[in-house]
Every structure is written in structure tokens, then in C-alpha cells.
Amino acid sequence: MTIRLYNTMTRRKEELIPREAGKVSVYACGPTTYNYFHLGNARMLVVFDMIRRYLIHKGFDVTYVQNFTDVDDKIINRAAQEGIDPLVLASKYIDEYFVDAKALNILPADIHPKATEHIQDMIEIITKLEKKGLAYNVDGDVYYAVDKFPGYGKLSGRTLEDMQAGARVDIDDKKHNPMDFALWKKAKEGEPYWESPWGQGRPGWHIECSAMSLKYLGPGFDIHGGGGDLVFPHHENELAQSEGASDGQPFARYWMHNAFITVNQEKMSKSLGNFFLVRDVTEKFPGDVIRFYLLGTHYRSPLDFDDEKLVMASKGLDRLKNSIRLAKEAIGKAPIAVGLTTENGGEDVVEAAKIAQNAFEQAMDDDFNSAQAYAALFELSRAINTYVSKGQIEAQALQVSAQTLIALSGVLGFDLEAESEADQTDSGKLGPVMDLVMEIRANARKNKDWATADLIRDRIKEIGIIIEDTPEGARWYIK
Incomplete structure (x- = not known):
């Protein structure tokens, strides 16, 4: 049977037909490294790790790229709060990412590019866009002109008119259109910056992924993945600038997005303050249990979070x-x-x-x-x-x-x-404890103390552990 996947672009399931027979190229948007990642981030990371593993299982040669956004407004603001260099902060949380990823058994990507290592690639794309009339410079800030790209909105299914109607227009906005987005940002005092044709500055968020995905996978790569919150504006903007720079050559063949994790039916996010860091959750539940919980629901269905669901995942x-x-x-x-x-x-x-x-x-x-x-x-x-x-x-x-x-x-x-899972908790080693329980019960049976033996069996059953007496001896297992 062939693999069929849901393509966000076409809004239907399609047969996976790779660009090159037997090979699949995947770009998954990685974290912005200003904090430990939370369960909402983890769902996306685990889902695409699962997809990658299955493609390998089916015999495909998979090239998997997952970036790190290591320069961004959030990083700069967090670094200012902590009084450290933004690039030092980003480096710290890249290292911490691998600690949490290992706990969830997420395989390292074939390539983990960092945005700061690809500034020149971004400048080259922006220069192309400017020459094509798709970008404009206003006093060192460079913006993408969305109304110059006819396909803008095709991924998210939004029309430019609808987006403009709902957009907030700043009084001092330098943009020609409220929906235009930054490709390059003029340096502010105290921020990291790089030299460019437009002066000292740093890249906008969206251009980073365009540069890194195209550099390692080339145009028309197979799967572009991320969380559902990235469809607009991040992936919509990626698509517009990437296809705009390459004369309309398709950017990605298939777009895949996982649904949110919710808390009381509200999206889990740092901005709402209802997020749970993987680092904290692993203090209560082992990483494989968290992974089991995250994959227990189809990736395109919302997943509501509470501790009881993790307990159920542990038992499963x-x-x-x-x-x-x-x-x-x-x-x-x-x-x-x-x-x-x-x-x-x-x-x-x-x-x-x-x-x-x-x-x-x-x-x-x-x-x-x-x-x-x-x-x-x-x-x-x-x-x-x-x-x-x-x-x-x-x-x-x-x-x-x-x-x-x-x-x-x-x-x-x-x-x-x-x-x-039970053998790994701080509350005790289940195996040795059960060995002791079984020994006490065996002695009770040997002494014909059937009441004690039955009491142990029945009380243990109440907490989900079954004791069975077989011709080869007693054994136990978790129900």
C-alpha cells in the first residue's frame, strides 16, 4: 500500500510521490531557542520524528533537516531580561534542546542548521526579491511586498483582501501594505547585527527557514512540516518569498501540520502562560511515557492535556x-x-x-x-x-x-x-518490590495461609497488578 498524507495546501489526502524515487526530503521547523521547549512544541517534534522513522521503515532514504532559530525578537528580549548576550542565550538552549529531545527519543536531524550560520544565504534571497520588485528598503528595513506576489494566501486559504481588512495599521508604519512583512531589520542599539547591502541589521524570522531549507534540500523538496500555528503567517510567508525568489518554482511538494495541544480546550502556548515545559514534566513522567501520550491521538486531532492522560499512557x-x-x-x-x-x-x-x-x-x-x-x-x-x-x-x-x-x-x-515506567520512578523500584510481595505470598501459600495469599492477590489487583498462579509458578503483570 502506498503512503497517503494530508496536504495542507490542497486540503486533502494525497499519495506521497517523492521528487526523487526512493528518497524523501523533509524540512521541519525547529524551536526558537530562548527557553526549554514545552509540550506543545514537543508534539510537533515527536510527530515528525515518528513520520521520519516510518518513512525509513518503508525503505525510503530520508534527508531530515530541522533548524534552530537562534536570532529573534524573543531571544533578544529574554537575553536583555537576564543580562546576557543573545547568542549566548540561544546557544545554551540549543544544548538544552538535545537533552529534552533525547528524553523523548527524538532522533537528531541529519542537519541541524542555525539561522546565524546562514545570514549570507538570507541576504542573497532578499537581494533577489528586491531586484524582482518583490521587496523594498525603507531606511534599512526591508519588507516583502505581498500584493506583488499573486499566490499570497494560497497555503492558508486566506485572501489578501480579508487579511487587509483585519490587519492593524500602525500610525507610523513604514510598510506600503499592512500585510507586508520584514525580511531584514535595521539594527537597534544593543542588538546583534550583521553587515548587509542595507546597512547593519538582522534577518526577519520567515526568511531564515527559506534560506536553510533551500540550501540543504533545494526547491521542490518533498515535505515541509510544523505545528498548525505556523500555517499563517510563518509558512505562508516562507512560501511567498521562496517562490518569489525562484520565479515561481514550487517551494515544497507537501505541507504537513499537527494540531495543537490544549489545556481546558485552550491552545497551549507561552504567550497564554498555560504551557508545561518538557523539562518539568519529565520530573514526574519518563520521556517514553510522554512520547506515548503524544502519539496516542492522530497528529491532526487536538490533544487536551492533563496528568491523568499521562497516567493512562504510562499504563498503556x-x-x-x-x-x-x-x-x-x-x-x-x-x-x-x-x-x-x-x-x-x-x-x-x-x-x-x-x-x-x-x-x-x-x-x-x-x-x-x-x-x-x-x-x-x-x-x-x-x-x-x-x-x-x-x-x-x-x-x-x-x-x-x-x-x-x-x-x-x-x-x-x-x-x-x-x-x-514504574521501574524508573523515584517512588521506588517496582520489580524488586514485587519480588518481595511474591516471596511473602509464596511463603503464605507454603504455610497454607490461603487467606493471606488471597488478600495479597486481591489488594494488588486493586492497583492494577495481576498475580496469576500457573503450573510453572506464580507470575505478575500490570493490567
Whole structure:
């Protein structure tokens, strides 16, 4: 089955047909580095990491570029508040980005360009736009003339007339049109600046991504991604200036955007003050649990945040991890066999793995539907648990199904062979605690103290941990 994705430009799902057969080029807008990134940022980063991983899984040679905006009004303002150089502040939070990205198991991009390293590339694009009459200089500030570009608004679906009607017009505005946007900003005292044909200054935000994406991927690259809040004005402006500078040559073939994370149905953002930094959330929940939560809803659907949803994600991820733990334990106890047989239901659990693989890929081929992919994982997990509970298993059949569950989960960025969420919390090591509980219960059963043994089993069940007595001995798992 071919991959179909939702293209923001056309507002419909389309078959992914790369610019070059077998290769996919992706540019994902990275963070503005003036703070740690929050869960709203994390959703975009995790979603496009997932998309990248799946494309690789399908055999594509993927070139993935994710930038850092390391010069910007927000950086300059934050640096002024802290009394440090803006470029020093930006460098600090670039380093901190990789700490949080690693916690969420986000792969490093093939290329992580920084805006400050591509100033000359930006100047070259602005110069082209000025020569074509698409940009104008007003006392060292250079603006893009939106009414000179006929396609302005085609990505967001807005008309220039509607945008102008709703625009705020400043009394001292130097712009010819209220919708015109800055390509180059004249230097102000105390701000970082670079030399340019228009004097000392720094780039506007939108030109940065045009320069970096075109430099590393060239015009007509395959996928341009970002959060839904970037459709307008950021991506609309990127498109206008990039295609304007290249005589209308298409900028990107497909535009993909994830929906917001909300808090009480209101968009999570720093400007609203209702954001949660990943750095803070990882103090309460491991990174893989946060990732599991972020991918549990289709990327184009809004995702409302509260701690309880992270608790549920933790339990869901632990269910998958426990299936692998139980499978390994059963395989270790099973007799060695050569080849698959029809005994002990081995063919059923192998067939369940095949069904899960097919369902997983169907879901992901349909606009990277990770929520439906989860359903396939849980079905296979259930089949593995059912098979193990029979007591007598065929090791090779169970190994096939367990490895399928591990591999498919890995495509989404999860390591089911890592420690479970509960084993990583500060509240205690679940494994050793349960070993002690099981030992106490075993002693109670040995002494025929059935009431104590049953009490332990029932009370443990109330907190979501199941104890089962099997011919091979007692075992436990998280429900």
C-alpha cells in the first residue's frame, strides 16, 4: 500500500510521490531557542520524528533537516531580561534542546542548521526579491511586498483582501501594505547585527527557514512540516518569498501540520502562560511515557492535556512492555524446539503477529495514523498474553510474535525492552518490590495461609497488578 498524507495546501489526502524515487526530503521547523521547549512544541517534534522513522521503515532514504532559530525578537528580549548576550542565550538552549529531545527519543536531524550560520544565504534571497520588485528598503528595513506576489494566501486559504481588512495599521508604519512583512531589520542599539547591502541589521524570522531549507534540500523538496500555528503567517510567508525568489518554482511538494495541544480546550502556548515545559514534566513522567501520550491521538486531532492522560499512557506502555517481559520469561522456560509446529497453538500467535503487522502498516500508510497503529500493537500484546497464560508454549512461535511487537513499537520510537515506567520512578523500584510481595505470598501459600495469599492477590489487583498462579509458578503483570 502506498503512503497517503494530508496536504495542507490542497486540503486533502494525497499519495506521497517523492521528487526523487526512493528518497524523501523533509524540512521541519525547529524551536526558537530562548527557553526549554514545552509540550506543545514537543508534539510537533515527536510527530515528525515518528513520520521520519516510518518513512525509513518503508525503505525510503530520508534527508531530515530541522533548524534552530537562534536570532529573534524573543531571544533578544529574554537575553536583555537576564543580562546576557543573545547568542549566548540561544546557544545554551540549543544544548538544552538535545537533552529534552533525547528524553523523548527524538532522533537528531541529519542537519541541524542555525539561522546565524546562514545570514549570507538570507541576504542573497532578499537581494533577489528586491531586484524582482518583490521587496523594498525603507531606511534599512526591508519588507516583502505581498500584493506583488499573486499566490499570497494560497497555503492558508486566506485572501489578501480579508487579511487587509483585519490587519492593524500602525500610525507610523513604514510598510506600503499592512500585510507586508520584514525580511531584514535595521539594527537597534544593543542588538546583534550583521553587515548587509542595507546597512547593519538582522534577518526577519520567515526568511531564515527559506534560506536553510533551500540550501540543504533545494526547491521542490518533498515535505515541509510544523505545528498548525505556523500555517499563517510563518509558512505562508516562507512560501511567498521562496517562490518569489525562484520565479515561481514550487517551494515544497507537501505541507504537513499537527494540531495543537490544549489545556481546558485552550491552545497551549507561552504567550497564554498555560504551557508545561518538557523539562518539568519529565520530573514526574519518563520521556517514553510522554512520547506515548503524544502519539496516542492522530497528529491532526487536538490533544487536551492533563496528568491523568499521562497516567493512562504510562499504563498503556507498560502493558506492551509486560507482554515482552512475560514472553521472555516463558521462552526461557520452554523446551528447545526446531521449526514451527501446530502444537500448543503456536501457529495462532504467529498469525496474530502477521495480522498486527498488516494492520499497523495500513494505519500508518493512511496519513501516519499512530492512534490506529497503537490498536494493532495492543491486539498483538493481548494475543501474546493469552498464549503465555496457557502454560505450555512453543518458544519459536512466541519469539516471532514478541519480536514483531518489539519491532513495530520501535518504528514509533519505543523500546519495549527498556525498563518499565514504574521501574524508573523515584517512588521506588517496582520489580524488586514485587519480588518481595511474591516471596511473602509464596511463603503464605507454603504455610497454607490461603487467606493471606488471597488478600495479597486481591489488594494488588486493586492497583492494577495481576498475580496469576500457573503450573510453572506464580507470575505478575500490570493490567
